[in-house]
Each structure stands twice: as C-alpha cells, then as structure tokens.
Amino acid sequence: MNKVFAICIFAMIANLCAENKYNVLMICVDDLRNSLGCYGNKDVISPNFDKLASESVAFDHHYVQVPTCGASRYALLTGLRPQNKQSMGNGAFKQLSRTQLDGAQTIPELFKRSNYLTSVIGKVSHTADGRNYAYNGKGNGSDELPFAWDWKKTPFGPWKRGWGVFFAYADGKHREDGSGYKPRMEFKDLEDEELPDGLSANEAIRQLDKLKDKRFFLSLGFYKPHLPFVAPKKYWDMYDGVDINLAPHDKKGETAYWHGSGEFYKYQGDKTKPLSTEEQVKHRRAYYACISYVDAQLGKVMQRLKDLGLDKNTIVVLWSDHGWHLGDHQIWGKHNLHEQALKSPFMIRVPDIKGKMSSAVVETTDLFPTLIELCQLTFNKLSQPLSGQSLVPILNSVDTLGRDSALSFWGxxxxxxxxxxxxxxxxxxxxxxxxxxxxxxxxxxxxxxxxxxxxxxxxxxxxxxxxxxxxx
The missing domain is CATH 3.30.1120.10 (Arylsulfatase, C-terminal domain)
Incomplete structure (x- = not known):
C-alpha cells in the first residue's frame, strides 16, 4: 500500500512539473534602446547583455506598444494593446479590477494562481517598487498589480522609498527629496551596491538562493539607463579613449512627430538646443556608462542562476519598455513614434533551445502567450483575450516569420x-x-x-x- 501511495505521489508531482514546466526570471530594463554589442553597437561595453543574447533567441525587430514607461509595461503585463485612453499613460494600471476576477489580469497573477511564488524587485510595473505612491511619496501603498505578488522586497537603502531609489543620486539624495538637486548626470567613486541597481541585483541573488527548490516567477526591474544618468565612476571611466559616434541622423528634419525633449531638459545641465557636438558625445557616453553599470548587475544575477543550476529549468526574459533617442532627430528621450523610441531589446532564454538572432517582427504583447505555451501553467484562465501571439514557433525555428506588422500608439x-x-x-x-x-x-x-x-x-x-x- 505504501509503495502504491508513493508511486501515486510521484506521478502527481511529475504531472505538476510537466504543467508548471519552468521557473521564470523576467528582467525589465528602463529606457534601454538597442545600443548593445549584440545588436551591432560597437561603442557600448555590454558583455553580459551580449552573453545572454548568445544564449537566447534575441529579437532585433521588437516594438513596444506605447513609448512611455507605464503604458508600455501595462501592455507587457496584461498582453493587451491599448484599448482606451487610460491605457496610453503612466496611470494605465489603475484600470485593473481590485476585485479578483475569474481569470487572471496579468502575467504574475496567472503564475501566482498556478502556485508559483511570485516576486517583484525594482520597477516592473510603473511604480518603482510595485506600490502605489506618487513621486512625492503620497499614496496608500496598495499593490499596483492586484493579486500578483507574494514578495515585494525592493531594497530602498538610504533613499527610503520607491521613487527615491528610482531618481537616486549618491548618498541618499534623489530628484524628489525637495532639495532642488537634479543634475542630468552624476558619476562618483562608488561601489555598485552604493546605488539602487546594485542593491536590487544583490536582492535578486539572495532570493534565488531561497527559491532554488521552488517554482518561482521572479521579476527584476533595473532603473538605469533612465534619467538621471547616474552610475559609479568606474563605468564612466570605461569609455576613456572610446571614439563615441553621434546619431547617424541628428537633424530635426520635417517630421510632424518631433518634440522638444522636455523630460531631458528639465534636469540641470546644458540647455542648448541643439546640443553641441561635445555635449552630444558627453551625454551619449553617460547613457552608455549607465548601460555598462546595469550590464555588470545582470552578469552577477545570471552567474548566480547558473551556479545554483537554475539555468537548466528557468526561462530568462530580458525586455526594455521602449527605446530612447540619443540625439536622433535632435531628440533626447522617448515619447514619439519613430524607430528609435519604439524599438527595444527583447530576449528569451529557454533551456535546451539554442541561442540565435531573429529578425521576425514582434510586439511586446507577444510575451504573455509565449510564456503560457512554454510553461504549461496549471491555471490558465484569463480575464480577457490577449492581443499578442505566441513566439514559440520562432523559438523553435529562428527563420519562422513573425507577425505581419507591429502597432504602436502615442496620443x-x-x-x-x-x-x-x-x-x-x-x-x-x-x-x-x-x-x-x-x-x-x-x-x-x-x-x-x-x-x-x-x-x-x-x-x-x-x-x-x-x-x-x-x-x-
């Protein structure tokens, strides 16, 4: 009888594992355009992004739905193209039901209802730690994604709160602390862990150690290279002697979709329009230094995943919420519908699937159905039909065509x-x-x-x- 019981239990566990097939580590990077070595940029130092790309199916024609942080992340996490005006802004998540529905509204909710342990570190939805607070700290701290997370453990360090770590400078200062201190860039002699993305990487490593024997959905959001451009000085110094190229098309042109880079110019720094050649090189270097800082943190997390043997049963997703103009069209920022704002890195690493580069046209909304098909979740009911299509055929055969076209929206x-x-x-x-x-x-x-x-x-x-x- 005991032997029969043991066989039954083993069969039940095997069936569960076949259904909840993989762990997921989803890494979101803020304002990262395709300026990585793996995408052909020879100026940027990005060995860990490039290594992950070599192990993943990396997409070089991935387009976001909306070129602003909150709305783009809403499309990612709900799998929906914009269907109303609220879906177009940073308050998009406010339209989610605060009463749990029969079907899941978001990716992490679906995984949680499939008995995964779900965790958020950093900025994955729009708020910097998954809680509803305004930039000035006011708010009730409710979950921005209802019914989604078991753990919300973003480390705040001396910045003390979510938007503090997001807009952080050294020594606990931040853009929203009331001091008026808001330089566009700052590179001081610091250790990685003396700035928020280093703290977040360490927290992710700590959680991987705890989660190694569980089914998990771990989401890690890095803040850089979003403004302000802040990183330890050693990453700025990495670009000594690097001949940094200007944007290939740095003229305003005749487009009706140009804007004045308001987010960029509200920081303290050169206010000239257009920036001089010297200033353009300086700001591109600052952006690249922030990429290299995040690259180092990515490398630490991926190394721990492999040291624990979790790379053999964990899907790794790397995604950025939109691109960013680095002087292209004389724009410094996102918030328009040109290629530089809409195209962003997207990689999916699946155990036993060989890494390759795909030129298929894909959308951010395609991730949700892809994870459903790959992971074979025990709970699969959704609150509404998804906009995207599964990328599994492309993962299995890189020459498979993607969608005919991708749609993006702004205003x-x-x-x-x-x-x-x-x-x-x-x-x-x-x-x-x-x-x-x-x-x-x-x-x-x-x-x-x-x-x-x-x-x-x-x-x-x-x-x-x-x-x-x-x-x-």
Missing part, C-alpha cells in the same frame, strides 16, 4: 511597422488619418525621408491594416 497617432516600412499617422474624426509619414527601412533605417506622397499605394495598404486593428 492620437499610431505607427505600423512591418519588415520594410514604417507608417505614422494621426487619427481624426470619422476614422480619417492625417500627418501621414512613410519610411522605407530598406534604404532609410534612420527614418530621415518621408516618402508618403511618392507611394500612395503603400500608404493605402498600410492604413487599411491600421484602421482594422486600431481599437482606440
């Missing part, structure tokens, strides 16, 4: 990107579109020449797709 404007073209247009009344711009990426990867007037048939074809798929 009343929408952008469609397929393999060859980007179309940008603004929706007016009665489903009419204006301010139409078309770029041919086969000959114009920097989107410097609008060819809409010369290609009316292409414009009409792509507008039909937008009109069909745009739910706003």
């Amino acid at each position: 009343k404007a929408v952008s469609l990107r397929n393999k060859n073209y980007r179309l940008i247009a603004t929706k007016g009344k009665k489903d009419e579109y204006s301010k139409i711009e078309l770029y041919d990426h086969r000959i114009d990867p920097n989107e410097s020449k609008n060819i809409a007037q010369q290609n009316p048939e292409v414009v009409d074809q792509l507008l039909k797709i937008i009109k069909k798929e745009n739910k706003l």
Whole structure:
C-alpha cells in the first residue's frame, strides 16, 4: 500500500512539473534602446547583455506598444494593446479590477494562481517598487498589480522609498527629496551596491538562493539607463579613449512627430538646443556608462542562476519598455513614434533551445502567450483575450516569420511597422488619418525621408491594416 501511495505521489508531482514546466526570471530594463554589442553597437561595453543574447533567441525587430514607461509595461503585463485612453499613460494600471476576477489580469497573477511564488524587485510595473505612491511619496501603498505578488522586497537603502531609489543620486539624495538637486548626470567613486541597481541585483541573488527548490516567477526591474544618468565612476571611466559616434541622423528634419525633449531638459545641465557636438558625445557616453553599470548587475544575477543550476529549468526574459533617442532627430528621450523610441531589446532564454538572432517582427504583447505555451501553467484562465501571439514557433525555428506588422500608439497617432516600412499617422474624426509619414527601412533605417506622397499605394495598404486593428 505504501509503495502504491508513493508511486501515486510521484506521478502527481511529475504531472505538476510537466504543467508548471519552468521557473521564470523576467528582467525589465528602463529606457534601454538597442545600443548593445549584440545588436551591432560597437561603442557600448555590454558583455553580459551580449552573453545572454548568445544564449537566447534575441529579437532585433521588437516594438513596444506605447513609448512611455507605464503604458508600455501595462501592455507587457496584461498582453493587451491599448484599448482606451487610460491605457496610453503612466496611470494605465489603475484600470485593473481590485476585485479578483475569474481569470487572471496579468502575467504574475496567472503564475501566482498556478502556485508559483511570485516576486517583484525594482520597477516592473510603473511604480518603482510595485506600490502605489506618487513621486512625492503620497499614496496608500496598495499593490499596483492586484493579486500578483507574494514578495515585494525592493531594497530602498538610504533613499527610503520607491521613487527615491528610482531618481537616486549618491548618498541618499534623489530628484524628489525637495532639495532642488537634479543634475542630468552624476558619476562618483562608488561601489555598485552604493546605488539602487546594485542593491536590487544583490536582492535578486539572495532570493534565488531561497527559491532554488521552488517554482518561482521572479521579476527584476533595473532603473538605469533612465534619467538621471547616474552610475559609479568606474563605468564612466570605461569609455576613456572610446571614439563615441553621434546619431547617424541628428537633424530635426520635417517630421510632424518631433518634440522638444522636455523630460531631458528639465534636469540641470546644458540647455542648448541643439546640443553641441561635445555635449552630444558627453551625454551619449553617460547613457552608455549607465548601460555598462546595469550590464555588470545582470552578469552577477545570471552567474548566480547558473551556479545554483537554475539555468537548466528557468526561462530568462530580458525586455526594455521602449527605446530612447540619443540625439536622433535632435531628440533626447522617448515619447514619439519613430524607430528609435519604439524599438527595444527583447530576449528569451529557454533551456535546451539554442541561442540565435531573429529578425521576425514582434510586439511586446507577444510575451504573455509565449510564456503560457512554454510553461504549461496549471491555471490558465484569463480575464480577457490577449492581443499578442505566441513566439514559440520562432523559438523553435529562428527563420519562422513573425507577425505581419507591429502597432504602436502615442496620443492620437499610431505607427505600423512591418519588415520594410514604417507608417505614422494621426487619427481624426470619422476614422480619417492625417500627418501621414512613410519610411522605407530598406534604404532609410534612420527614418530621415518621408516618402508618403511618392507611394500612395503603400500608404493605402498600410492604413487599411491600421484602421482594422486600431481599437482606440
């Protein structure tokens, strides 16, 4: 009888493991464009990003749904394209039900209801620690993602609160501390752990040690390279002697979707428009130094994952919420519908799947159905149908085509990107579109020449797709 009982228990455990097949380590990086060695940038020092890319299926045509932090992360975590105006801003998560529904509303809720231990460190949704507080610290501290997390253990250090660590400078100072101190960049002689991303990496390592015998969904959000550009000085020094290139198209151009880089210029620093060549190089170096700082923290976390043997049963996702103009089109920031703001790193490392680079066109919303198919979760009921499509066929065969096109949104404007073209247009009344711009990426990867007037048939074809798929 005991032997039969043991066999039954073993069978039940085996079945559970077959269903909840993998752990997940999801790493979100804020404001990271495709300026990594693995994506062809020779100026940036990013060995750990590059190593992860070599072990992953990395996508070089991944596009976010909205080029701002909160709305992009809402699309990631819900698997939904924007369906209303609230989905377009940093308050997007406020529309989630605070009463638990029959189906899960977000990725971590689905994993939690499948008996995974779920944990958030840093900025994964919009708030810097998963709790509802304003920049000034006011708020009730409720979960930004309801029913999602078992652990919320973002380390605050001397900054004491979530938005403090997000806008941190050295020695406990931060942009929102009331002092008025807000330089655009700061590089002091510090250890990694004396700034927030180093603390977060150490907390992730500590949690991996605790979680090694459990099924887990661990989400880790790094704050850099988001403004202000702050990292230990050694990462700035890494670029001594590096000949940093300017943006290949650093002219304002004739695009209707240009903006004045308000987020960038509100920090203390050079206010010149446009920045001088010297200042452009300086700011690109600062951004790259922050990437190298995060790269080092990524390397520490991945090494511990491998030391614990967890790389053999853990999916690793690396994703950024949008790109960032580094002087491209004379813009310093995101918040527009050009390639530089919408394209961002996306990698999926799956045990026993060989690393390769995919040029398939994919969207942020595609992650949710991909994890469902890969992990075979015990709970699989959703609150509403997902917008994305599973990338498992591409993971299994890198030459598999992705979606025909990706859609992105900003204000009343929408952008469609397929393999060859980007179309940008603004929706007016009665489903009419204006301010139409078309770029041919086969000959114009920097989107410097609008060819809409010369290609009316292409414009009409792509507008039909937008009109069909745009739910706003």
